[in-house]
Amino acid sequence: MYDAGKIITGLVIFVAVVTFPIWGSIGGSAEGPQPVVKESGRCIESAAYMRANHMQMLDEWRNSVVRDNERVYTSKTYGTKHDKSLSSTGTSLVSSGEKQSCMSCHSNKKEFCDACHDYASVEPYCWTCHLEPEENI
């Protein structure tokens, strides 16, 4: 074999470069998104439930509010009543002291919603019509 030294050295370097993504990440892991929860206290359901099901919940809400005029949600976990609203700033249907919408608590859309959605490359089209909380404008 001619130039065995050069060829083997070259192969070793090539394999090392190609497999860099595998051995380079040994012992560490890529950082996941860290959404910032602004308000203390609990959400309308448990955090784990909301994390897994908020998209289905919002989808059901928008249908029941617009099509069936059912505008109040009763929490399955806590039994409390809440407005089915993503971003309204109007008066609450439940009681005057209540938060009216998701964005009443989670007004930090960039740090809360977008943190995960950007990471997962999800682009919900809520905000083409619904208005973001003013602090983001």
Place this chain on the structure above:
Amino acid sequence: MEDSRRDFLKKAGVGSLVGLGVVSAVTVIAEKTSEAGGHAPAATSGTRYGLVIDTRKCIEGCTVCSDVCHEIHNVPDYRLPNGDADLKNEIKWIWKEPHANVFPSKSSQFVSGNLAKKKHMVLCNHCENPPCVRVCPTQATFKRADGIVLMDFHRCIGCRFCMAACPYGSRSFNWKDPRDADNMKVIGKKGGFDREFPTRERGVVEKCNLCAERLAKGLLPACVEKCPEKAMTFGDLNDENSDIRKVLASTNTIQRKSELGTGPSVFYIV
């Protein structure tokens, strides 16, 4: 006992006569029940919200109702560079239309007084038998149990069949992103929008929702509430004791293009 051929034919004949009788009776009953539909749509049970507009009280040049409606619903106002309304992109929920255009099928020869020059407030008629609902391929437009013809903007694909079907021109298409309209930058507070209500996006149709979001809170539609002359009466057309039925009972009213069989829920005192 074994039937003769003669007996069998007799029984078969009687049997088929009875069968024919039942079929024709069913058809007659079915026709009777659908007759109530016919030209004038059948009255629905339950709530049917409607409006009476007293055009005699409506002040010339006044735009309070349309201003408040368009402001709380984030309706864009497109203007041409010279300041005129941009009719091609116009979005309308409630607006003024000349008398002859509001009632094109009513006789317009020798129209009394200043009626010929008068403009009336027009809006979605929230029809009893809405043609827009019938043609919508995605059921984005639908009639609620209380008679309000509503749009589910989430479902609208912007095909504009409803605009072709509506005989009143009550529907508008968003050719542009409504958030870019000049008035959206000025209305109300920071950011320009009324934040209680969403905007629409480019590519959807929109129209009057009879303030469904206000009715849910027990409020009157904004146009009715804000009219300085109290020219509009809102109420349940199916409730004999409602204010609107009292007005309808006491004064002669007309509906727009009622001959089309749409059953408009907006009545006019002219």
